[in-house]
Amino acid sequence: MSMAPFHSYFRDRAFNEMRTITVRGMPGLPDGEYGFLESYCADATCDCRRVLINVVSPTQPGVILATINYGWESVAFYTKWLGNADDAAACQGASLDPFNAQSVYAPLLLDLFEATLQDAAYVQRLRTHYALFKRAVQEQQRTKRPPTRQKKRRRK
Ligand SMILES: [Zn+2]
16 A cells, blocks of 8 residues: 655645644643644555554654554444454554654654544544545546557647
C-alpha cells in the first residue's frame, strides 16, 4: 500500500483544512503548534479507509514528530477487508506506526490525536478527504494515456 500526502492532490484544501492543535503547559510536550498532516493510500482499487498522520510542528520544520495510523471503520469492516481479526484489530482506531518516523514525543502526540478524534466533525473531515483523494486517484488513472499513443501536437 503506497501512501501519498493529501496535499499532493488538494494543495490549498489540505493546508486550509489540516487540523492543528496549540499546546500550552502539557507535561512532557513542548509548548507550540502541532499539525496533523494527512496521507492516504494511492491505490485506486483499494478501499482500506484509513489515514496516515504525520505530526509536524512549525518550530521544527521538516521533522516528523510522530507517525500515526488511524482507521475509522469498525473491526468487522477491517476483518472483512483483511480476512484476519488480529490484523483488523490493529487497523481499527489510532496507533503509532511501527515502520515510520517517531520521536520521544510520539506517545504524547498519539494521546493528543486521540483526544482530537472526540470531535466528530474532524473524523467526518478525514472521511471526506479520503473520498476526495480516492476519486482523484481513480480519475487520474482513468485519464492516463498509454505512452505509445501520444497525440500529435498541432502547430499554430
Ligand atoms: Zn489502501
